[in-house]
Amino acid sequence: MLKIKLSSLKPGARLGKDIYSYDGNLLLPKGAIITSEHLEAFARRQFDEVFIMETGTKISSEKNFEEVYSQSLDIAKSFMMEARLGKPLEFDEINDTVNLLVEQVFDQHGLFRQMRLMKNKDDYLFTHSVNVSLLCILIGRWLKCDDETIKNLGVAGLLHDIGKVFVENDILNKPDKLTAEEFEEIKKHTLLGYNLINQYPWVNAEVANAVLMHHERADGSGYPVGLKGYKIGFYASAVAVADVYDALTSSRVYSGKVSPYTAAEILWQESFGKLDPRISKVFYDKITDFYVGNEVILSNGMKGIVVYVDPSQPTRPIILAGDEFYNLAEERSITIQEIID
Ligand SMILES: [Fe+2]
Ligand SMILES: [Fe+2]
Incomplete structure (x- = not known):
């Protein structure tokens, strides 16, 4: 991975590290191909440098x-x-x-x-x-x-x-x-x-x-x-x-x-009567964002990839397993059992 000055960055480079806003929202994920629109957005946010992947090198952020x-x-x-x-x-x-x-x-x-x-x-x-x-x-x-x-x-x-x-x-x-x-x-x-x-x-x-x-x-x-x-x-x-x-x-x-998804669900359920809901709420809303792109094992034994997290039901994402999409918000009996690296 290379850290390069924004002034020398060209469209087409691949981002080497996730970019976050100060309050922790993902702006652009690692691996994204940088476009001229991104370059303008980086300049607006006054970024000096970004990490990009070196071609042919296995990166490890x-x-x-x-x-x-x-x-x-x-x-x-x-x-x-x-x-x-x-x-x-x-x-x-x-x-x-x-x-x-x-x-x-x-x-x-x-x-x-x-x-x-x-x-x-x-x-x-x-x-x-x-x-x-x-x-x-x-x-x-x-x-x-x-x-x-x-x-x-x-x-x-x-x-x-x-x-x-x-x-x-x-x-x-x-x-x-x-x-x-x-x-x-x-x-x-x-x-x-x-x-x-x-x-x-x-x-x-x-x-x-x-x-x-x-x-x-x-x-x-x-x-x-x-x-x-x-x-x-x-x-x-x-x-x-x-x-x-x-x-x-x-x-x-x-x-x-239990998986982070089940844990977030339990936290949310426990927040009324046990834990402070003002804190559990933000935790529940944000935590599952970080698993988009991760490979997971479902409770039905299938392996899949988290492709979309619906903000209204963050612990019930859409999973691509083989050629099929599973929407866990609808298929309530299926849960995410494990996250694989
Ligand atoms: Fe303790
Ligand atoms: Fe403890």
């Missing part, structure tokens, strides 16, 4: 994201292990990691691909923390939050489960259903995490609140307090949505994973 992800994962691992040992949290480590992630959230196709590739590849607690941080940043962008809020959301996501380092590993990774006592132990991670981070003056008070409150649900079924209503604050509500999405799409030790 995810490479960079892969490196950033694994670097963030290493740092998350190290500060969580250190917290377990009673060592202090370093502001720089957390700040630098979130800055790195914030920069990467513009490459949203790369982000979802990498999150899928990382599933089950490492300790769940660490990948989950990085994923929830990325998803919180994405929510911030989708809701057009200011830069500081987006960064705080990233910190809240990264630290939301830090209290789990104080929960016994046997309970955390137990493959079977937890006993009532074991669940009580897990629940403590909210308060343990809050107590840990609240001692640092550089941790924003709302971020600390999100660590404490991300398992509260509007119907009062959550913990640690069992608060009723949508009272837990914006950061905690965003972490709650990101947390549920990542848990649903991961093969956790004690439950099977």
Whole structure:
């Protein structure tokens, strides 16, 4: 892939990286052939440079994201292990990691691909923390939050489960259903995490609140307090949505994973009574955009490609399987079971 100045770009070149608007909407996908109209639009938007594919070269726009992800994962691992040992949290480590992630959230196709590739590849607690941080940043962008809020959301996501380092590993990774006592132990991670981070003056008070409150649900079924209503604050509500999405799409030790489409549907259903619908709505509306062009396996066993996402029913796209189109908005019994890379 080549990065070239707009002034030297000619119609006919093939775009090497997706182009997004600042608020996260896809303007032009990777692979598009650039026309003179595109060149005019780039100039209007004051783009200096774009990535184009080198002819005959296999491109990999995810490479960079892969490196950033694994670097963030290493740092998350190290500060969580250190917290377990009673060592202090370093502001720089957390700040630098979130800055790195914030920069990467513009490459949203790369982000979802990498999150899928990382599933089950490492300790769940660490990948989950990085994923929830990325998803919180994405929510911030989708809701057009200011830069500081987006960064705080990233910190809240990264630290939301830090209290789990104080929960016994046997309970955390137990493959079977937890006993009532074991669940009580897990629940403590909210308060343990809050107590840990609240001692640092550089941790924003709302971020600390999100660590404490991300398992509260509007119907009062959550913990640690069992608060009723949508009272837990914006950061905690965003972490709650990101947390549920990542848990649903991961093969956790004690439950099977679901596809991003099913996860978005579940989030939307749970948003009335449990999660904040203002956040679930934007998540539901936007998340499935990123799977157009992906190969999927349907619940009837067929393989196909997502060709169109209807904004009014984003989790029920049109799939081309063989020579046939399946409109999942009409064929309600068919679901997307898996996304293939
Ligand atoms: Fe949690
Ligand atoms: Fe979590």
